[in-house]
Amino acid sequence: xxxPLSAPPADPSQDTGSGTSLLERPETREQAAExxxxxxxxxxxxxEKIMESALSGKPVIALCGKVWVPGRDPSKFPVCPVCxxxxxxxxxxxxxxxxxxx
Numbered sequence: 001x002x003x004p005l006s007a008p009p010a011d012p013s014q015d016t017g018s019g020t021s022l023l024e025r026p027e028t029r030e031q032a033a034e035x036x037x038x039x040x041x042x043x044x045x046x047x048e049k050i051m052e053s054a055l056s057g058k059p060v061i062a063l064c065g066k067v068w069v070p071g072r073d074p075s076k077f078p079v080c081p082v083c084x085x086x087x088x089x090x091x092x093x094x095x096x097x098x099x100x101x102x
Contacts, residue, residue: 043073044083046095063087065094 043062050070053060059069064082085091 030063041080041083042077043080044087045070061095063093063095 001053029038042062043058045062049060052058053070057069059067061067062080062083063086064080066080082091
C-alpha cells in the first residue's frame with residue numbers, strides 16, 4: 001500500500017492526474033466584454049437624455065444598451081468600446097433611437 005501523503009512525481013509526464021496544474025496564458029488588453037464590464041466604462045448617451053435624467057432621476061440607455069441612472073464623473077473611466085464602435089458608425093445603436101431615415 002502506498003503512502004497517501006507522498007509527493008507527486010517530479011516528472012510531469014508521469015503525473016497520474018491526481019494533482020493540479022497551472023495553465024498560464026498571456027493576458028491581452030483587448031478582451032471581450034464580460035458581465036459587469038459596463039460598470040467599468042463611461043458610456044455614450046444622447047445629451048438631451050442626460051439632462052432629462054438629471055432633472056427627473058429617470059434611467060438613461062447608452063448606445064450599447066446599458067440602462068442606468070448617471071451619477072459619476074465619466075472622465076475618470078475609459079470609453080465603452082461598444083459605445084465607441086456604435087458612435088463611430090460601425091454598429092447600429094441599441095438604445096432604441098436609431099435614425100429611421102437611413
